[in-house]
Amino acid sequence: MRHTLIIIALVLATGLCAQVSDSLSFSLPLAMDPVFDYFSLSYLGSRSLGRGHSSVSYSGGEEAILANPAAYKANRSSIYLELLVKPPSKTNIYQSESDFSAPLPVSIGALGGWLSQKFTWGAAYSLPKIIQLNSMDIDVNQGGYLHSRYPLYCLHQATGNLAFHQGALNLGLNLHGQFHYIDDQPILRSFASVRETRFMVRPELGFLCEKESWGVGATYMPPAKVDWHMDVIKFNSKLPGLASLGARYQLGNHGISAQADWENTSIVHPKYEDRLTLKAGYEASNRKGLKYRLGYIYHPGIYDGFYNIPTVTIAHADTAIWWNDVPAGGKIAENDQHFFTAGMGVNTKFVDFNLAFAYQLIGPEPMSQVSVSASVNPDIFKRRKHLGVK
Numbered sequence: 001m002r003h004t005l006i007i008i009a010l011v012l013a014t015g016l017c018a019q020v021s022d023s024l025s026f027s028l029p030l031a032m033d034p035v036f037d038y039f040s041l042s043y044l045g046s047r048s049l050g051r052g053h054s055s056v057s058y059s060g061g062e063e064a065i066l067a068n069p070a071a072y073k074a075n076r077s078s079i080y081l082e083l084l085v086k087p088p089s090k091t092n093i094y095q096s097e098s099d100f101s102a103p104l105p106v107s108i109g110a111l112g113g114w115l116s117q118k119f120t121w122g123a124a125y126s127l128p129k130i131i132q133l134n135s136m137d138i139d140v141n142q143g144g145y146l147h148s149r150y151p152l153y154c155l156h157q158a159t160g161n162l163a164f165h166q167g168a169l170n171l172g173l174n175l176h177g178q179f180h181y182i183d184d185q186p187i188l189r190s191f192a193s194v195r196e197t198r199f200m201v202r203p204e205l206g207f208l209c210e211k212e213s214w215g216v217g218a219t220y221m222p223p224a225k226v227d228w229h230m231d232v233i234k235f236n237s238k239l240p241g242l243a244s245l246g247a248r249y250q251l252g253n254h255g256i257s258a259q260a261d262w263e264n265t266s267i268v269h270p271k272y273e274d275r276l277t278l279k280a281g282y283e284a285s286n287r288k289g290l291k292y293r294l295g296y297i298y299h300p301g302i303y304d305g306f307y308n309i310p311t312v313t314i315a316h317a318d319t320a321i322w323w324n325d326v327p328a329g330g331k332i333a334e335n336d337q338h339f340f341t342a343g344m345g346v347n348t349k350f351v352d353f354n355l356a357f358a359y360q361l362i363g364p365e366p367m368s369q370v371s372v373s374a375s376v377n378p379d380i381f382k383r384r385k386h387l388g389v390k
Helices: 004-021 034-040 046-050 062-065
Strands: 079-085 089-091 097-101 106-114 119-134 136-140 143-148 151-168 169-183 195-210 214-221 225-229 235-239 244-250 255-262 275-285 291-299 305-308 329-332 337-347 353-361 368-378
Touching: 034 097, 034 119, 046 291, 046 337, 046 353, 046 368, 062 079, 062 106, 062 119, 062 151, 062 169, 062 368, 195 225
Parallel strands: none
Antiparallel strands: 079 106, 079 368, 089 097, 097 119, 106 119, 119 151, 136 143, 151 169, 169 195, 195 214, 214 244, 225 235, 244 255, 255 275, 275 291, 291 337, 305 329, 337 353, 353 368
């Protein structure tokens, strides 16, 4: 009987150890990790979003430099402003009744111009990723006080662009100054409110060959190393590279486009799969200058399973009991996403308006994004003479 109990205990211990070893330990701060891209990623560019975010094969205005460094080819200089709203989405990845949210709606501000007949310049501010997880509640003093954590990650990006244009050939370079902002990083057994910012410069190359009826474009941003040495915890990891390839075809007032984006997310963690995102779009215009757009995005997940929240052993003996009921981790469900997108645009004398909407048809939780933009001709601000004044 004694030997039987020992064997049972060993089997149970082996099972528990296997479960712990199968759980993921993040190599980046939790909200920053690309495993949460299924909410944190913002599809920038309302024109692009309407046609499934398939954009590297199109030239355009100032906002186009964020889709392809070689794509800025506007007839006139403009000031571009864009808002992107991501409604909150419920999630069960940690404690119940939690949700993802995106507290900042500004997504792009951009401007640019021609330096010569062959060179253009551009500058932009953008918010490619933002996520806040309302999830961690710590019951202190047996319900007398509830301590809540709201992990937040924002990627603020300042971009400088230089591009060369010669006939159908367009080449471009972006230098992205990225500010990775982390607030309230969740760490078990520590009440420290960790707030950190890391700045890094990431280059991006772009190519676009464009004729009147067709276009082919490609971009590449190499991987980058990022280290976070916080007060109570350290992370040493890399950010994945991104390569995009796309093509479009125009027949009269109708155009179709397709694009593939590849990220080597496996360099962030060996348990992650590389990600291949597929996009397709359609655009039509009428005699009044209105444009109508439809699209599809397939954005696959890179990991599903259990994960651990980072833990430190600095809790005092009189406070350690408060952490006993706090889950040490959670579970990420399968998160392959299928988005349907739609949009429209209209040009006036001084302003180019665009509106786009994306809704997740298939995925872990209902998610959507709404984008609206205005490209303003600076001439609208010039003082005009009164009709009676000569």
